[in-house]
Amino acid sequence: MSQNMYRVIQSIQAYVYAQDKTIRKLQKKIDLLEKKITELQDRPPVRVEKMEYKFDQLKVETLEGTLNIGLNPSDLQAIDDLSVPNQKSQANPKERMSLFTELESSINEYLDENLQTVMANTGKQLQMRVDNTYREFILQDIKKQLPNRIEYYLNQPIRNGNTPEQHKEWILEQMKKEIHNGVLTFLQHLPENMKGTNKE
Incomplete structure (x- = not known):
C-alpha cells in the first residue's frame, strides 16, 4: 500500500512540475507581449499631413x-x-x-x-x-x-x-x-x- 501511495505522490509531483513549467513559459510569453504592447503604445502615431502627386x-x-x-x-x-x-x-x-x-x-x-x-x-x-x-x-x-x-x-x-x-x-x-x-x-x-x- 505504501508503495502505491509513493507512486501516486510521484505522479502528482511530476504533474505539478509539468504544470509549473508550462505556467513559467506562459508567464514569459505574457511578459514579452506586454513589453511589445508598451513599445507600440510609446511609438508616435503615423500622420499623413499632405499627399503630393507627380x-x-x-x-x-x-x-x-x-x-x-x-x-x-x-x-x-x-x-x-x-x-x-x-x-x-x-x-x-x-x-x-x-x-x-x-x-x-x-x-x-x-x-x-x-x-x-x-x-x-x-x-x-x-x-x-x-x-x-x-x-x-x-x-x-x-x-x-x-x-x-x-x-x-x-x-x-x-x-x-x-x-x-x-x-x-x-x-x-x-x-x-x-x-x-x-x-x-x-x-x-x-x-x-x-x-x-x-x-x-
Missing part, C-alpha cells in the same frame, strides 16, 4: 469626349491611338504636361475674354441677333472639349523649320479657328424660332 509622371493613353458644336469632328475619325510613335513633336512627359497646361490656360483665357465678341461678330455675319443666354452653354461645351483637342494637336508633328514656340502658337491659332467655326455652326443650326433677326 502629375508629370502620368501618361494619358486615351481621352474621350464629344464635339457638340462642330469643332472639326471629322478630325477625330482619323485618330486611332493618341500615342503616336516616332514623331518630332513627342516631348518628354514633363514638357508635354507643361505645354498642355499652358495651352489650356491660354485658350481658357481667350474664351473668357473673347467669346462674347466672337458670338456677336458671328451673329452679325449671319444677320441674326444672338441671345447672351447661349454664352454660358457654348463656353462650358467648348471647355469640356479642350483636353481632347489639345491632345490631338500635341500629337501633330512639328512643321519643318518651326521651333517648339512656333508650334505652340500654331496650335493656339488652330484652336481659335475651331472655336470660331464651332460658334458659327452652333448659331447656324439653331431652330428658326430661337433665332432673332438682326435689324441693326
Whole structure:
C-alpha cells in the first residue's frame, strides 16, 4: 500500500512540475507581449499631413469626349491611338504636361475674354441677333472639349523649320479657328424660332 501511495505522490509531483513549467513559459510569453504592447503604445502615431502627386509622371493613353458644336469632328475619325510613335513633336512627359497646361490656360483665357465678341461678330455675319443666354452653354461645351483637342494637336508633328514656340502658337491659332467655326455652326443650326433677326 505504501508503495502505491509513493507512486501516486510521484505522479502528482511530476504533474505539478509539468504544470509549473508550462505556467513559467506562459508567464514569459505574457511578459514579452506586454513589453511589445508598451513599445507600440510609446511609438508616435503615423500622420499623413499632405499627399503630393507627380502629375508629370502620368501618361494619358486615351481621352474621350464629344464635339457638340462642330469643332472639326471629322478630325477625330482619323485618330486611332493618341500615342503616336516616332514623331518630332513627342516631348518628354514633363514638357508635354507643361505645354498642355499652358495651352489650356491660354485658350481658357481667350474664351473668357473673347467669346462674347466672337458670338456677336458671328451673329452679325449671319444677320441674326444672338441671345447672351447661349454664352454660358457654348463656353462650358467648348471647355469640356479642350483636353481632347489639345491632345490631338500635341500629337501633330512639328512643321519643318518651326521651333517648339512656333508650334505652340500654331496650335493656339488652330484652336481659335475651331472655336470660331464651332460658334458659327452652333448659331447656324439653331431652330428658326430661337433665332432673332438682326435689324441693326
